[in-house]
Structure formats: structure tokens, C-alpha cells
Amino acid sequence: MNLNALDLNLVRVLDALLREKSVTRAGEQIGLSQPAVSAALNRLRHALNDQLFVRRGNDMVPTPRAESLAEPVRAALREIERAFQPATDFDPATLERTFTFMGADFFSMLLMPPFAARIAAVAPGLSFRFLDSAIGDVSKLLQEDRIDLALERPLEVAEWVSSVALFGSPFAIIAAKGNAALGQAGVVEGEQVPLDLFCALPHALRSIDGSMSGFTDDALGRMGRTRRVTLALPHFQAVALAVAGGPYLAAVPTQFAVEAAKSLPIGIYRAPIAIPSPAVRMYWHARRDDEPPHRWIREQILDEVGKLGFKDWDGEIGD
């Protein structure tokens, strides 16, 4: 190959094409027109003596040669980006910035108040904005820089999204204190709700997309059982309120159940079945991997999660 024929812009085009698998979208990502990307692709084809991408309908399918370049090209660009990053003596105390997080109200309720208070003491110039999970697709929001971090259960995300497991979040069952059906059956707080009763009672569910089933229904389904979800609400807090004032049971993260039970008349019970609870993860754009303020704030979140004792719950921690 002729290295002289390769300039950095062509490498950027190749990287964008590998990400987007589309000439038009690759151009949008790096600020070029579609014909310009097409021309750049042709120059790449000549320089590397390979077709690199073959059109199949509306897709541009990478050749094995192109696929083999994906990781080294990405790593090289990250290195270059790092090399050109201005060397700043990062000091949280003087940092002026707003961080935007996204996640369930579970986090805005449990994590954000102590986290923001703690950060305010060491980095008074920082502000935080917490957006609801329903706002949209995590990869897209990260790519458009509309959020800095997302806190979510395992998601299908783009390959350029970095993530780390935060903590396991096993489900607990909550019901109103004095729930008549549980009382009649002699089930007391902390005990397991019998399976038949669990399936017979009405359930409330936190659902951001209106879906009336969740992890619990999947687990029940595997046993050939079903439950009656009669109320789907977009926030855990709303679910807790509904449970406190109604006949519902609800499966919610244990950490949330414990916190909600401090302020609402609800009791915590154990589920009659094992409900898989994948680890909650923190997601961010890989281009922020080494950005000092971003890395610092991620470290602070991990630290705060540890301080809150979330990691002590015996949920499954993924990789």
C-alpha cells in the first residue's frame, strides 16, 4: 500500500464508514457531503487496494479487510485525539460545567441527592441535570452529546459506547402495610409471598414504554405462570405511591424498596420465584474515556454507589 496516499481525513472517513455502514450517515457524522465521502472511499480503495465496502441494497457491507481495520483505526484515532487534547491541570474546584445524566427515577431519588451534595462541596462550579429514561435511545443521545452518562440496566448499545457495571439490583416485592390479601394469608413482612397468591393479586409495574410486562413476567412465563399487571406507570416513585394506597404488589429494585419504605406505608416481601436482575450499568461515549472531568465524575459516581452500600446487595454483577 501507498502510505503517502493516506491522510488523516481518509482515516476519519474510514472510521465513520465502519461505524455507520452508510456513506450518507458517515458524512453527516464527520461533516462532509455524501459525494465527498464517496470520493474519499474511492481514494481509500485505491490506497488500500481493496473494495473495503460492497453495496448490498441500502447497506454498505464491509469486506474482511475493512473489518480487520476497525479496531486498529479506532484505537489510532483515540490515541491521536488524546495526543492533541490540551494538557490541562484538571482541578475539580475550578471546573465550570453542567453534566447531564439519564436514568430511572430510582437514581434521581437515591443517588443524585447525596451525590450532588457531595460534589458541591468539592466542585461548586458543577451543575447536574437528570433526564428520565423515556427521553430516548442511549446511543443516539450520547452520540448527539445530549447526555454525558446513562445509568441503565443492560442495553443494546453501539460499539463505541463504553460502560461499567455499577451494582446488582435484585427485586423485592412491595405491598401496602395492612394489605388485606396478604394479611388474610398470614404473610408477614420479610416473608415470601406464596406463588398462587402472587399470581392472583393485581400488580403495578414501572414501564417507560407502556409495556405491561417485565423481568418478573419473563421469570413467571418460564414456569408456565402469569400474573395480573393492572397498572403500568413510568416512574418507580409513582409505583410505590400506588402500592401504598392500593391493593397492588410490585417488584422493584431492593434498594428502592428500602428507601421508599422509610417514607411510605409499605412493607417489603420476598418474591416466590427467582427474578433475574442484571447489573445496573453506567454508559458513556468512548470518546470521553480519557477526558479528565468526565473520568473524574465517573469515579465519583462509582465511589458514591459504594458509599451508599448498593454493591452489598447480592444481585448479579456482570462483567
Next chain:
DNA sequence: ACTCGCCGCTACTTTGAGAA
């Protein structure tokens, strides 16, 4: 040694036609 203007090259844009 430096500046200026010209020239050629390269890559960009928009527009449009045609193909998959």
C-alpha cells in the same frame, strides 16, 4: 530573508442522471 502574485493541484460543494 521575506513578501507577493501566479499557477497547478486537490478536495470541496451542488446538481443531476442513472443504478441497485
Next chain:
DNA sequence: TTCTCAAAGTAGCGGCGAGT
């Protein structure tokens, strides 16, 4: 709908010679 390819025009850059 999205791609390739082509044409026409524009802009930026580097090389080079002439002038100061």
C-alpha cells in the same frame, strides 16, 4: 431510498519566480 459517477464551479494550499 441510497448509492455511484460526472460536471462545473469554488476555495485552500504549496511551489516557484520576481521584487524589495
